[in-house]
Amino acid sequence: MNAPARTATWHATDTRLLSGWYATGRPADLTDHLRRYGTPPVTAAHGNRHAMPLIRALEAAGLTGRGGAGFPTARKLRAVAAGRGRPVVVVNAMESEPASRKDQFLLAVAPHLVLDGAVLAAEAVGADTVHLCVPRGRSAQYWQLSRAMDERRDACLDEVSLRLHALPHAYVSSESTSLVRWLDGGEARPLGAPPRSHERGVGRRPTLVHNAETLAHLALVARYGPGWFRQAGTAQEPGTTLVTVSGAVAAPGVLEVALGTPLATVLDRAGGPAEPLRAVLLGGFAGGWLPARHLGIPLSRQALAPLGAAPGAGVLVALPRSACGLTETARILAYLAAQSAGQCGPCRFGLPAAADDFAALAAGQADQLLLSRLRRRTGLLPDRGACRHPDGAARLAASALGCFADDVEHHLTHGACPAAHRPPRLPVPPATPPETWR
Amino acid sequence: MTHTRTLRVDRIACTGRGLCAELLPELVDLDEWGYPVLLRTTVPARLRGHARRAVAACPVLALRTDRG
Numbered sequence: 001m002n003a004p005a006r007t008a009t010w011h012a013t014d015t016r017l018l019s020g021w022y023a024t025g026r027p028a029d030l031t032d033h034l035r036r037y038g039t040p041p042v043t044a045a046h047g048n049r050h051a052m053p054l055i056r057a058l059e060a061a062g063l064t065g066r067g068g069a070g071f072p073t074a075r076k077l078r079a080v081a082a083g084r085g086r087p088v089v090v091v092n093a094m095e096s097e098p099a100s101r102k103d104q105f106l107l108a109v110a111p112h113l114v115l116d117g118a119v120l121a122a123e124a125v126g127a128d129t130v131h132l133c134v135p136r137g138r139s140a141q142y143w144q145l146s147r148a149m150d151e152r153r154d155a156c157l158d159e160v161s162l163r164l165h166a167l168p169h170a171y172v173s174s175e176s177t178s179l180v181r182w183l184d185g186g187e188a189r190p191l192g193a194p195p196r197s198h199e200r201g202v203g204r205r206p207t208l209v210h211n212a213e214t215l216a217h218l219a220l221v222a223r224y225g226p227g228w229f230r231q232a233g234t235a236q237e238p239g240t241t242l243v244t245v246s247g248a249v250a251a252p253g254v255l256e257v258a259l260g261t262p263l264a265t266v267l268d269r270a271g272g273p274a275e276p277l278r279a280v281l282l283g284g285f286a287g288g289w290l291p292a293r294h295l296g297i298p299l300s301r302q303a304l305a306p307l308g309a310a311p312g313a314g315v316l317v318a319l320p321r322s323a324c325g326l327t328e329t330a331r332i333l334a335y336l337a338a339q340s341a342g343q344c345g346p347c348r349f350g351l352p353a354a355a356d357d358f359a360a361l362a363a364g365q366a367d368q369l370l371l372s373r374l375r376r377r378t379g380l381l382p383d384r385g386a387c388r389h390p391d392g393a394a395r396l397a398a399s400a401l402g403c404f405a406d407d408v409e410h411h412l413t414h415g416a417c418p419a420a421h422r423p424p425r426l427p428v429p430p431a432t433p434p435e436t437w438r
Numbered sequence: 439m440t441h442t443r444t445l446r447v448d449r450i451a452c453t454g455r456g457l458c459a460e461l462l463p464e465l466v467d468l469d470e471w472g473y474p475v476l477l478r479t480t481v482p483a484r485l486r487g488h489a490r491r492a493v494a495a496c497p498v499l500a501l502r503t504d505r506g
């Protein structure tokens with residue numbers, strides 16, 4: 001993992017979750033954490049003379065989920081609190097998006113901020129258990145987190161019980177229904193709704209599933225209030241967000257930026273483009289390509305929506321002009337196809353078929369009908385799976401056809417461009433199916 | 439008292455190549471692998487009977503109509 005430069009001099013309100021890291025340059029243990037933030041204000045979570053109840057504070061703060069979907073956090077808490085039975089809190093730290101490192105980074109440098117958030121959320125909805133889900137195979141992360149939990153236990157900090165789980169690391173295991181299914185003894189594959197997790201999740205109890213970063217923001221809103229939270233970001237999309245910048249930038253890594261920061265500024269904070277850029281991949285593998293001429297656009301849902309893009313899980317991959325966007329997209333699609341949970345026909349068959357079409361296009365081996373077939377196949381992916389995995393792949397494919405339209409034309413008429421023959425630039429995991437779902 | 443009915447497919451349960459497209463071609467088409475493509479999800483009043491028959495014919499209970 002790359003550590004971001006700590007010498008940066010940007011405005012302090014943009015640095016929240018990572019401020020301890022920037023100040024000290026080392027992961028915060030419980031002593032560091034308590035010195036910086038004090039104990040989590042659990043009794044205030046229900047509201048008292050000095051503080052409004054946490055759920056209302058979150059609503060006023062306008063905090064939304066930082067896992068990709070961007071759902072209002074307060075609304076989720078409220079739905080779970082209103083459910084029947086004792087709720088459960090699940091921390092989603094699966095971060096299955098290969099281009100994202102932010103949750104892993106946050107948990108490495110400020111684990112107690114995330115745990116505070118989980119404990120506070122549990123308190124606010126009346127839950128007695130917090131399950132922290134991390135991907136299997138990151139043993140260093142697992143041991144660090146179990147040490148962090150031990151520290152809290154030894155200090156008798158929390159009344160709720162905290163449990164750590166290592167789940168199979170597949171692209172769709174981070175779906176909230178996958179987590180619920182696995183925690184109940186099943187496979188980490190998505191379940192078709194209904195029932196929805198917030199009504200009937202783990203052990204049939206109302207289940208609050210939140211991304212790790214979201215909970216860290218929640219922990220700060222609980223301490224400093226909605227007014228403070230709104231000092232960064234835009235009026236519609238307040239706060240900061242973690243981003244993972246990779247690809248052709250001088251200093252790739254995880255950064256914290258205010259929502260609404262122009263994409264070009266985000267890239268500059270990651271050292272700036274290392275060579276002239278063709279495009280950026282925004283949001284992740286299930287996100288979309290944005291031509292480099294749009295880099296002046298702010299990182300916010302509102303600003304990006306007209307371009308069919310979204311901040312997603314805060315992924316920014318800079319694609320240099322010397323690379324072929326079609327080849328890179330074909331590699332990502334092959335990976336996404338291999339990672340299908342294989343449960344739904346349209347995903348199981350449609351995704352590999354669209355990926356194969358795209359690979360033929362990238363290789364300059366398209367037949368006459370390829371483009372119309374590819375468009376039809378990707379057009380039939382959205383809304384036809386039990387989860388949104390096929391929708392994401394379709395979005396990526398469609399955005400590539402738009403962003404690299406000139407290259408598509410070239411590949412169709414003259415075969416692959418010279419860039420397509422160079423070694424690929426983006427790190428994409430091998431297109432192999434997950435080893436296990438349990 | 440009439441309610442709008444919405445056609446839904448449980449994508450995990452659906453095994454494809456079914457009768458639904460045959461019994462309800464106005465609303466259901468099949469993709470190249472035989473899995474249903476819903477042309478529209480709201481069931482018009484005149485197709486209620488056909489929709490009910492298609493739902494009943496699905497061997498794995500993957501097709502259903504929900505209220506609203």
Ligand code: SF4
Pocket residue numbers: 172189190191339340341342343344345347348384385386387388389390449
């Ligand atoms: S849509 Fe694909 S990934 Fe999602 S549950 Fe169905 S088969 Fe699995």
Ligand code: SF4
Pocket residue numbers: 447451452453454455456457458459472473474495496497498499500501
């Ligand atoms: S009849 Fe049922 S199982 Fe068969 S294709 Fe239709 S919905 Fe799927």
